[in-house]
Amino acid sequence: MNAEKVERNIIETQQNLNRDIRKINEGKQPLYQKDITRTILDSLELLNALGEDAAEASRLQHPHSDMIEKDVSSSAGQHECSETSLRWESASDVSLEYRFVEWKSLSKDILKNYKPCGPLIDISVTNGTLREVQLPHFVCVDSVSSSDDAVKVLHVKDGTVSFERCELSGSHAKILNPTFSCVAIVVEAQRYNNMKFQCETLIYRNRKASLNLHVYLIVKDQKLKKCLFVKMRQHFVHPGAEFVDKHRTQLIRKVSLVEPIADDMKDLIGDEKYGMISMSVTKEEKMRTLLNFLTTPKLKDKLYQSLVEHEYHVIEYLNDSG
Template sequence: MQDWSYEKIFLDPWVKERLLKVQGEIRGYRLFATVDGKEIEVDANLRNSLWRKRKVSFYLGFTIKGPVAFAIQTETADKKELLSEMDSSKPWPCGLLKFEACCDEMDARDLIKLKPEVNRVDEVQTYSLQSDAGNYECSVSGLRWVCKEEVSFKYKFLSWEEHMKSPVCKDYMPAGPLLDITVTTGQIEEVHLPHRVCIDQNSTFSGQFAILHVDPCCDVVEEVAKVTSSHIKFLQPTFPPRGVMIRKMAGIPFYYDVLIYKTNKEFLTLEVYVVPRDSALRQEVEEKQNSSGSILILNPGPDKSMQMGEHVSLTTDQADAIIKPSARELRYESIFFEVLIRNADSDFTLRLQSGKETHWTCTIHKGDYQNKSAEH
């Protein structure tokens, strides 16, 4: 007897020739078939095919519940996309995880970015969001979600520090923020947790992810079923605190940002932070610098990833500048350099380098550090 559950049967030419193939459209997390010019809503055998609005074709079947769509395929899709669609609900164990950064990734053009409402109680910031049915992304954390109805939820960042001491985490390192999410209204169909690993360069890294599940009694490491170039995907999620981890190994490429702060010291003193592209870590730096009255000098971050464990140095073309320390090792935490220039009176350039390779270049203009009103 054939197993229809994962839809691989539809790759068989003999089967394809004997089934009815129809066109339709996915919108609002629902599937509609077009038959004789009329639209009929049908159920999908694999519901996680419904996250993106698009024109599709599929094989129409019937069960006790009514019409069902099998082997949903984007109208412009090739065979590779169809294969990924068919396998989309099958769990893959860690180490055998398939790489789906191209074919199963939520298209940013289909997302609505929402800015959360921020509430602060004592030292804890909570971010609240509310949305109608659709596909969304939080502008602060990069968290993505899909819902078929109105939902509201809140989240806060948790520290990785204590959890990384747990024996179950000894072989892993953080790869994204640790989020504590609480749904207050409605139901979320999908959650996409952000990660900061550049897996475009080397798909072998995609099989090294895991999820830390923070249980009241202990920490649990979960296997991962879906990876894209920027997120880990969950269907029908529950909401214990969760965060993305990756197995410790040499040469993992991470995305970083560079934050430049002008301090209030007598001579021009800059504190230059190299921070993993993690909203929680960035928030820590911002709170520290804002409390001391430092001013952020805006700059574009590095375009490319840098390898964890790599030693980088900060250099400048300003002859009398003093930079401490001379080099730092990249980690999944913030590192910073101090730049002191006693007689600054002109533009100068900063460079982040590793050996002969330049990862980032930024020109600091005279107005950036002399005109306070332009620095906020």
């Protein structure tokens, strides 16, 4: 979302700069200096978090992100994975691998008498020994004793299922001298409905409908939150791409400076496609050919930025005409 807002700020700044340049050329005072300063300062603040957003988006775009194993080597001491919230402690150097596992991969009989209270994680130690591991959970500890037998650690290894007691803190369950397999925190099914759980409220706005909000109340589970984020990303539309798709026919008719726009796009579309645009006879043919090559939101956003630079009056006309 930060990247999308920065992009909108850039487009807005370009538009206001072009308006002020026209005012100056007409011998008039510029009108948008305060707006330009505001959007630039806003963008600088957003850019502080943009690196994290880009890294998260890149990771989530991987088609098999759930199956990517984390291979970690750590020194003696206490450590926590920022992605899974898994914690561990060792007296010396240690190496381990871990990944989220789908609950549906387990037999239904395993969960007949228990309900999940956290993610199912497959963990293996490849070098060294762990003193303790802490598994994330979403149980409200004030609704259950920290040593209550209702909450247990589920172990699944080589088809064998076992349960053991654990010590609960506000967000984790501690296991001392652990042996590893698929592990998770579970609670007895008959106690489940009487317990309280930590939850998060996630709100997404669909840009296609300005008053359409998607509100989700979910338990505090990193894997569930990630799956929801992946799903909701499909609802967001790039503003430049949306404009190009909406006004495609009018752009073919009204854009005159196709050559400099094609020059801006050359590095993205390649020499062969650029040559095909140049060989087209009329400006309408050139623009139609260019648009046919723009198959991704990124390419359409770049075209929109070029239109702001070279054909701003066309953008203004189309925006005003709806």
